[in-house]
Amino acid sequence: MRTTSHRRALGLLLVAGLGLTAASCGSGDDEPAAQSSGGADQKVTITVGCQPPKSNPKERAGWDEDVAEFQKLHPNITIESKDAFPCINPDTFQAKLAGGTQEDVFYVYYTDVQKIIKARQAADISEYVGSVKALKDVRADVQSVFKDGDKTYGVPRNNYNMGLVYNRKLFTQAGLNPDAPPKTWAEVHEAAKKIAALGAGYVGFGEYSAGNTGGWHFAASLYARGGSMVSEDGKSAAFNSAEGKAVLENLKQMRWNDNSMGSKQLLQWEDLMRMMGSGKLGMMIGAPDVVQSVNNDFQGKFEDYGVAAVPESEGKASLSGGDGYMFNPKASPEKIKAGLLWLEFHELTPGEGQFNYERAKAQGRPVGLPIPDLYGDSAPGKQITELRKKFATVPVEHFTPYVTAQASITNKLEPPKAQELYAVLDVAMSAVLTRKDADIVKLLADAESKANKILAKNT
Amino acid sequence: MASTIARPPVRRSLEQGAARRAVGRNLTAYGFLCGALICFAFFSWYPMIREIVLSFQQTNFVDPPQWVGLDNFRTVFADPAFRSAWLNTAAFSGLALVVGYVIPFVLAVVLNELRHAKAYLRFVVYLPVMLPPAVGVLLFKWFYDPGAGLFNQILDVFRIPPLAWLDSTSTALISLVIVSTWMNLGTGTLIYLAALQSIPGDLYESAELDGAGLFRRVWHVTVPQTKLILLVMLLLQIVATMQVFIEPYLLTGGGPENATVTVAYLMYQYAFNFGDFGGGGALGLMLMVVLIVFSAFYLRVSRDNEGGR
Numbered sequence: 001m002r003t004t005s006h007r008r009a010l011g012l013l014l015v016a017g018l019g020l021t022a023a024s025c026g027s028g029d030d031e032p033a034a035q036s037s038g039g040a041d042q043k044v045t046i047t048v049g050c051q052p053p054k055s056n057p058k059e060r061a062g063w064d065e066d067v068a069e070f071q072k073l074h075p076n077i078t079i080e081s082k083d084a085f086p087c088i089n090p091d092t093f094q095a096k097l098a099g100g101t102q103e104d105v106f107y108v109y110y111t112d113v114q115k116i117i118k119a120r121q122a123a124d125i126s127e128y129v130g131s132v133k134a135l136k137d138v139r140a141d142v143q144s145v146f147k148d149g150d151k152t153y154g155v156p157r158n159n160y161n162m163g164l165v166y167n168r169k170l171f172t173q174a175g176l177n178p179d180a181p182p183k184t185w186a187e188v189h190e191a192a193k194k195i196a197a198l199g200a201g202y203v204g205f206g207e208y209s210a211g212n213t214g215g216w217h218f219a220a221s222l223y224a225r226g227g228s229m230v231s232e233d234g235k236s237a238a239f240n241s242a243e244g245k246a247v248l249e250n251l252k253q254m255r256w257n258d259n260s261m262g263s264k265q266l267l268q269w270e271d272l273m274r275m276m277g278s279g280k281l282g283m284m285i286g287a288p289d290v291v292q293s294v295n296n297d298f299q300g301k302f303e304d305y306g307v308a309a310v311p312e313s314e315g316k317a318s319l320s321g322g323d324g325y326m327f328n329p330k331a332s333p334e335k336i337k338a339g340l341l342w343l344e345f346h347e348l349t350p351g352e353g354q355f356n357y358e359r360a361k362a363q364g365r366p367v368g369l370p371i372p373d374l375y376g377d378s379a380p381g382k383q384i385t386e387l388r389k390k391f392a393t394v395p396v397e398h399f400t401p402y403v404t405a406q407a408s409i410t411n412k413l414e415p416p417k418a419q420e421l422y423a424v425l426d427v428a429m430s431a432v433l434t435r436k437d438a439d440i441v442k443l444l445a446d447a448e449s450k451a452n453k454i455l456a457k458n459t
Numbered sequence: 460m461a462s463t464i465a466r467p468p469v470r471r472s473l474e475q476g477a478a479r480r481a482v483g484r485n486l487t488a489y490g491f492l493c494g495a496l497i498c499f500a501f502f503s504w505y506p507m508i509r510e511i512v513l514s515f516q517q518t519n520f521v522d523p524p525q526w527v528g529l530d531n532f533r534t535v536f537a538d539p540a541f542r543s544a545w546l547n548t549a550a551f552s553g554l555a556l557v558v559g560y561v562i563p564f565v566l567a568v569v570l571n572e573l574r575h576a577k578a579y580l581r582f583v584v585y586l587p588v589m590l591p592p593a594v595g596v597l598l599f600k601w602f603y604d605p606g607a608g609l610f611n612q613i614l615d616v617f618r619i620p621p622l623a624w625l626d627s628t629s630t631a632l633i634s635l636v637i638v639s640t641w642m643n644l645g646t647g648t649l650i651y652l653a654a655l656q657s658i659p660g661d662l663y664e665s666a667e668l669d670g671a672g673l674f675r676r677v678w679h680v681t682v683p684q685t686k687l688i689l690l691v692m693l694l695l696q697i698v699a700t701m702q703v704f705i706e707p708y709l710l711t712g713g714g715p716e717n718a719t720v721t722v723a724y725l726m727y728q729y730a731f732n733f734g735d736f737g738g739g740g741a742l743g744l745m746l747m748v749v750l751i752v753f754s755a756f757y758l759r760v761s762r763d764n765e766g767g768r
Contacts, residue, residue: 091731093731094520094734094736097520097521098520119734120519120521121519121520121521200606201607209715210712210714210715211712212732213712263605263606263626264605266715268712423713423728423733426712426713426714427717430714430716433626433715434623434627434714434715434716435716453537453539
C-alpha cells in the first residue's frame with residue numbers, strides 16, 4: 001500500500017511538472033516578436049518568404065544575386081530568405097503564424113488576401129506604403145486586392161486573369177489551326193470533340209470539380225459570361241442566374257453529349273497540370289501561369305502551348321488571379337519599411353528582380369509570358385513589355401490572342417468567403433461532371449441557399 | 460479513535476527507509492516512464508487540451524483569443540455539409556468493419572494454416588503498411604481511373620461493364636474503404652497471427668480427434684482463444700476509421716457531391732481552407748466525445764460479458 005501511494009505521488013508530481021512545462025512552452029507563442037524601436041539607420045534583419053527552392057537552381061541563383069545586390073544598396077538591411085514550394089500552403093500558414101515562425105514578409109495568393117485581412121493576420125502598412133513610389137503606377141484594380149477600405153495590407157507581385165490554355169501540338173494533330181484558337185463555346189465543343197477523337201486517353205477539355213477548385217473555375221466561367229458570384233453588397237449569392245446555368249449546361253454538354261471531357265473526374269489542380277504536361281489534354285480554363293507551371297514542373301514545353309481569352313468573354317469580365325506579399329502583424333515598423341524597400345526593388349522595378357529578363361535569358365529561363373501584368377499601359381508597364389520582347393525566349397505570339405483581348409476585358413476579383421463558396425459549388429460541378437441526370441436548376445438552387453447562409457454569417 | 464494515536468517513531472523511519480528503497484529500486488523504470496510521459500504530454504495531451512480550448516474560442520493566432528461560448532458549435536451545426544460528414548463517416552466505419560475487420564482475420568487464419576512460403580506471404584501481406592500512406596492512396600487513384608485504370612481493365616477481362624469508382628456517389632465511399640482496408644490489413648493480420656500462434660496446438664489436436672473440420676476448429680478453438688484480441692481490434696478499428704482523412708483528401712476532395720466528405724475532412728476544411736480553427740476545433744471535440752462515449756460503452760459491455768461468463 002505504502003509503495004503504491006508513493007508511486008502515485010511521484011506520478012502526480014511528474015504529470016504536474018510536465019503540465020507546467022507544456023504550459024510554459026505554449027505561453028511563449030503569445031509573446032510579441034522583439035520590437036525594434038531604433039532609428040532609420042539601425043540594422044534590421046527581415047525574413048522574406050518564397051525564395052525559389054533548391055530544386056529550381058537557376059531562379060534561386062537569381063534571387064540570391066538580387067539579395068546580395070539589395071544588401072549592397074542598403075547595408076543596414078539583412079534579408080533572410082526562406083524557401084518553400086509551393087510558396088504558401090494553407091496547411092502550414094496558420095501553424096507558422098501560431099508558432100511564431102511566419103516570415104516578416106510573407107507570400108500570399110489573391111484568394112487568401114481578404115480572408116487574412118479579415119482575420120487581422122497581416123499588418124496594416126498604410127502609413128509606410130507611401131514610400132513605395134512604384135505603386136503609383138500599379139493598376140488600381142491590382143492594388144485594390146490588398147486593400148480594405150482605405151487601408152493597405154500588401155504589395156502585389158503577380159497579376160493575371162483567366163483565359164483559355166490550349167495545347168497547340170494537339171490542335172495540329174487534330175487538324176485544327178493552333179493560330180486560331182476557339183473564340184466561342186461552340187468552337188470549343190468542336191475542337192474538344194476532334195481532340196478527344198485522337199484516341200484513348202486524349203481529353204478535349206478538362207475541368208476541375210474537387211477540393212474547392214471546381215467552385216473556383218465555376219466563378220471563372222461565370223465571370224467570363226458576364227455573371228456574378230455575389231450581389232453588389234456581397235450579402236447574397238448571385239450565381240443562380242442564366243449565366244450560372246449556362247456554365248453548367250455547357251459542361252454537361254461536353255461531358256455527356258460530346259464525350260470530350262474524359263471519363264475521369266473529380267480533378268484537382270495538379271491533375272489538369274499533369275494532363276496538360278503529358279500532352280493528352282487539349283484545352284482548359286487557366287491563366288498564362290498554367291503554361292509556366294506545366295513547363296517548370298510537369299514536363300511540358302513552352303512552345304507547345306498557347307493562351308487565348310475565355311470564349312465569348314470579350315466585353316465582359318475575367319477572374320483575376322495573382323500573388324503578392326503581406327507583412328507579419330508582429331513585424332516592427334523598421335521591418336515593414338525594410339520589407340517595402342525590398343519589395344519595391346525585387347517585385348516592382350522594371351529590369352530588376354523578377355523583371356530582370358536579361359539575366360533570365362542568360363540563365364536559359366523562359367521569358368515572354370504576358371505576366372505579371374501589374375502596370376497595365378502605364379510607363380513601367382510599357383517598359384516591362386519592351387524588355388520582355390527584347391529578351392524573349394518563348395514564342396510570344398502564342399499568347400497574342402490573350403494579350404489582344406485584354407483591352408476589352410475587365411478584371412474581376414474573387415467573391416467574399418471565396419473558399420467557402422467554392423466548396424459549395426464543388427458539389428454542383430462534380431454533380432454535372434459525374435452524373436448524367438444531374439438537375440442543374442436544383443443544384444444551383446441548393447448551392448444558392450447554402451451560399452446565402454455563408455454570406456449572411458459573413459455580413 | 461485509533462487514527463489519532465501517533466505511530467511510534469521507529470516504525471515510521473522503517474517505513475520511510477522502505478519507501479526510499481522502493482523508489483531507488485524503480486528509478487530506472489521511472490526514468491523510462493518519463494520519456495513516454497514527455498512524448499505523450501507534448502504530442503498528445505497538450506494538443507488535445509489546446510483543441511478543446513480552441514473549440515470555445517475564436518482566434519487568429521495573432522491577437523488574444525476570444526471566448527465565444529458555443530458559437531463555433533452552432534456554426535458547424537448549421538453547415539449543410541455537417542450532416543453528410545457524420546453520415547459518411549458512420550457509413551465508412553460500418554463498411555470498413557464489414558470488409559476491413561473480417562479480411563485480416565481470415566488472412567491470418569489462412570497464413571497460420573499454411574505449411575510453405577509462410578515468411579514470404581507474411582511479407583507480402585505486410586508490404587502495403589510499409590508504403591507511405593500517400594503513395595498507397597495515389598496508387599489506387601490510378602487503379603480507379605475509369606478509362607485506363609487497372610480495376611476496369613480487370614472487369615473488362617470478365618466482360619463486366621466498367622465502374623465509375625470514385626466518380627460516382629454510389630461507389631465512391633466503398634472505393635475509399637477498399638483503399639483503407641488494403642493499406643491497413645497488414646498490421647491487423649500480423650496481430651491476429653501472433654494471437655493465433657499463442658493458441659496451444661493440443662487444443663486443435665483434441666478438436667481434430669473429436670472429428671472437427673477446419674470451420675469448426677476455427678469457430679470453436681480459434682475464435683474463443685483470440686476473443687480478447689478480436690474485441691480490442693474491433694474497438695481500435697472503429698476509433699481509427701471514424702477519423703478517416705487521407706483517403707478522401709487525396710482521392711476525391713470530398714466529392715462527388717459531398718459523398719465522401721468525412722468529419723475529419725470537414726475539420727480540415729474549416730481549419731485550413733476557411734481559416735476557422737474554432738469551427739475545426741468544435742468538430743474535433745464532437746468527434747472525440749463520440750469516440751470516448753463509444754469506447755467507454757464498448758469496454759463496459761465487453762467487461763460485463765466477461766464477468767457474466
